[in-house]
Amino acid sequence: MTDTNKKTVKEFVQRWTGKGYEKGESQRFWIDLLQNILGVPDATEYIVFEEQVRLDHTSFIDGYIEATHVMIEQKSIGKDLRKGIKQSDGTFLTPFQQAKRYASELPYSKRPRWIVTCNFSEFLIYDMEKPNCEPEQIFLKDLPKEYYRLKFLVDTGSDNIRREMEISLKAGELVGKLYDMILKQYKNPDSPETLKSLNMLCVRLVFCLYAEDSGIFGSHKMFGRYLQRFQPIDVRKALIELFQVLDTRPVDRDPYMNDDLSAFPYVNGGLFADENIEIPRFTDEIVELLVNGASKVFNWADISPTIFGAVFESTLNPDTRRSGGMHYTVRQEVA
Helix, strand or coil, rough: CHHHHHHHHHHHHHCCCCCCHHHHHHHHHHHEEEEEEEECCCCCHHEEEEEEEECCCCCEEEEEEEEEEEEEECCCCCCCCCCCECCCCCCCCCCHHHHHHHHHHHHHHHCCCCCECCCEEEEEEEECCCCCCEEEEEEHHHHHHHHHHHHHHHHCCCCCHHHHHHHHHHHHHHHHHHHHHHCCCCCCCCCCCHHHHHHHHHHHHHHHHHHHHCCCCCCCHHHHHHHHHHCCCHHHHHHHHHHHHHHCCHHHHHHHHHHHCCCCCCCCCCCCCCCCCCCCCCHHHHHHHHHHHHCCCCHHHHHCCCHHHHHHHCCCCCCHHHHHCCCCCCCCCCC
16 A cells, blocks of 8 residues: 555544444445545445335335445444344344345345444445355554455455356246146146245255355265156155155164165255155256256355355246245255
């Protein structure tokens, strides 16, 4: 950093030390930071303030930077960023939890990669690729030597993020094809019960595909190899048996079951709990897409869970998702 830049950052810190009223000074604070510290030519065009988001009532996102997918939840100086704050519905949410709730209601293209909570004197930075990890913490007073840690606010050239996006979109296309093909095999494809079953089936299939590539199952392409043992007409039964095994602790399993089944680990968390989901017969085309297109060729471990979670939900028809209650996660506990 040049002496001129150091001087600029120190002046920013002096300008904002001891100040910070959420409603009256948030916009000036962020425009000042983006424009004078991070070099954004016209910060008023770069960041959007008070964007509406619809929950059970109309709320407003304090700040959103579309170019870098950053959501900002701003609080007044002195507010504890890790402490729950009472919401209009009576619940208590931390600023981070509040921002996550807003994020869940945004279109896929606007889901944040980063969530920043701030009280003027402190920044907490959450990487949504690691949403359960501790946030990075930066203090206003330390910006002269640590301002570079805020570069992600303006870094629009990340090749890794672009690659993650491309892979996740391809995965979303695969899921969409599987969904459409399997839906046609149900006896009552328009019923709410069918849609709920299909959504849960898709979630389970995606988890298995991810688990076999990411090491959760312990063996690469283990799920695909298991399905390859069966004729398409028998895949339905094979999946039902596999889901039961994944939901059963090793100590409670049949000691004489097939070795290919017993090799799968127990998956805690309820994903494979018996909910009486309806599974139709699989055609040759469905098995081909699942085994060769989704399992053998595609590497699901390369997918960003954060990006793909949104792609997974947005790939399917919104009415279908509402009817079936679709929710995607790869975060299950494996015993």
